[in-house]
Amino acid sequence: MASAIHTFRDHRDDVNCCALSPTLLATCSGDKTVRVYSLSDFSELPFSPLSGHGYGVHWCCFSTCESYLASCSTDAAVIIWSMGTGEIMFKCEHPGRSPVRVSAIASDSSVVLSGASDGTVAIWNFQSRTLRRTGTVTEASVVACSFTPCGQMFVTGCTLGDLKVWDLDLVQLHAEKDAHDLGVTCCQCDSISQADGEAVKFRLVSCGQDSQLKIWIISQHAALGCRMQLLHTLKAQSGPVLSCAFSNDGQLVASGSVDKTVALYDANHGSLLHTLSQHERHVTTVAFAPALPYLASGSMDKTVIMWRLGGGGSAQCAEATAAVCQGRKRAGHSRLLVSDWAEEHVAAWLADEGLEELVSIFRRHNIDGPELLGLTKDTLAKELHVDSVGLRGKVVRKIEELRAALVGSPAPDEFLCPITQEVMKDPVIAADGFSYEREAMESWIGAKNRTSPMTNLPLQTTLLTPNRMLKMAIARWRATQ
Structure with missing residues (x-):
């Protein structure tokens, strides 16, 4: 355990x-x-x-x-x-x-x-x-x-x-x-x-x-x-x-x-x-x-x-x-596009993927995000001197997953603010149980709207609670776009 x-x-x-x-x-x-x-x-x-x-x-x-x-x-x-x-x-x-x-x-x-x-x-x-x-x-x-x-x-x-x-x-x-x-x-x-x-x-x-x-x-x-x-x-x-x-x-x-x-x-x-x-x-x-x-x-x-x-x-x-x-893998560096990763982000990615043994090798060769995406089995073997065939294959498969993620996908509906219909940057939970973009919901409440934008029922409180899990999920999705 x-x-x-x-x-x-x-x-x-x-x-x-x-x-x-x-x-x-x-x-x-x-x-x-x-x-x-x-x-x-x-x-x-x-x-x-x-x-x-x-x-x-x-x-x-x-x-x-x-x-x-x-x-x-x-x-x-x-x-x-x-x-x-x-x-x-x-x-x-x-x-x-x-x-x-x-x-x-x-x-x-x-x-x-x-x-x-x-x-x-x-x-x-x-x-x-x-x-x-x-x-x-x-x-x-x-x-x-x-x-x-x-x-x-x-x-x-x-x-x-x-x-x-x-x-x-x-x-x-x-x-x-x-x-x-x-x-x-x-x-x-x-x-x-x-x-x-x-x-x-x-x-x-x-x-x-x-x-x-x-x-x-x-x-x-x-x-x-x-x-x-x-x-x-x-x-x-x-x-x-x-x-x-x-x-x-x-x-x-x-x-x-x-x-x-x-x-x-x-x-x-x-x-x-x-x-x-x-x-x-x-x-x-x-x-x-x-x-x-x-x-x-x-x-x-x-x-x-x-x-x-x-x-x-x-x-x-x-x-x-x-x-x-679950849902939090690579949170430390997934806020960035892979092409924007610095050397420390690559090291964190290797650790997340169970490839800690390669951290020192990648650091020694100053591998950042763009360099990572360009690696092949040949460069791993001849330039980085990774001797294990299986290890080289695993690294290449993980890199291919990163490349595939760059293709992107439409934003899931739950990532969209019900008010603005745009992907949320700072999602909050309102008293009606729904998540909204903070700025949009604060403007809604500031306009003396005490009803839910979704149900039209009265809001019992104007307290807004950060939805960190949703924010992290959106950050991971953004990193693939």
Whole structure:
């Protein structure tokens, strides 16, 4: 089901957090540094490590576009780093100078959130780099936070054990008291939401010192407000659970524990799929890759292990892993035409196709997208010196598939906005359950239309939720045109 494919040993202190984007891995540690690696060959980027914090770094996270990385520290700062250069874009000093334990970036990169040991949170405007709002959300330390899929609400967890849902004006929408006995340690919202009648629903996974992992359903109703319902309580680990994460498609949940293990669950049924036991000390962090079948785990043993999901295990495990990869293959580079691929995109494509052994050869010969499309069995043998006949044949077949995809195909109907009848760039789900182009639907609502463009029935709420799965599907289709 899962196998360790690489171990990173560069940190000199406990690894506190790791984060994954489509092409990058970021790790942070008590050694005051953030390190960034390429997922194509697990090499550390030239500008890594990032050394802007004065104390240990507690948390790091990527923006959705992976252009930025946020990190926070005991030094009371949240730093936003450029992933193009490694430079500091700006630094947010938390009000009151209290140690910042956790941070998050909204899905649309409009705001940055920081949670501190004094029980306060601060919300920063990403573009203007100014403090938007701050306030006290608990009497204890804020140790967990996560934006909801729409980016208009967020959830906090504290050392008292409470989970609370807030809007961006710091109005409390719901409080789940004593969600975890002895304290919450981590929480994460699923990236997928769905409209159910008059409510928008999404899931939250949380964990705590009670050695439990819990999956919740949170619903936001225009009339009834915000509600929270416990779906599963998972007890596979024997010690406090320190970290948790949803896979990008919401099919899997992972958790890391004081018992030195990583547990992998089916998120829909709450069943344990696999237990990974290779760390020597507490597992402090887990994170799924959004575009590859990878899971990263970090530990107090100062290492980060990259696990490949798939291959071996039960049929149930294989089915769950296939769900992770389904529809997301090559997401890191499929946003571009093959002819526009750089060398790193080719390396990512090779890794996706199970051809990792060729990455170093292709890099050595500077193979980019146009060069890739021009490769033949002869050039593979004579110029790249790929000796295996079978391997050369496999590469050529994969290249022929890329060439065939360039022919293109008509856009599927579900990719078209019902209002504009054009392929959507930023699809959102409205209260009627249909997906629309964000700009078109916002204009529809702005014209005081409170009815559905599709059903003509009243819209119970004007809340629009990003449809990330549809957006990814459209991006993959565009890459073939």
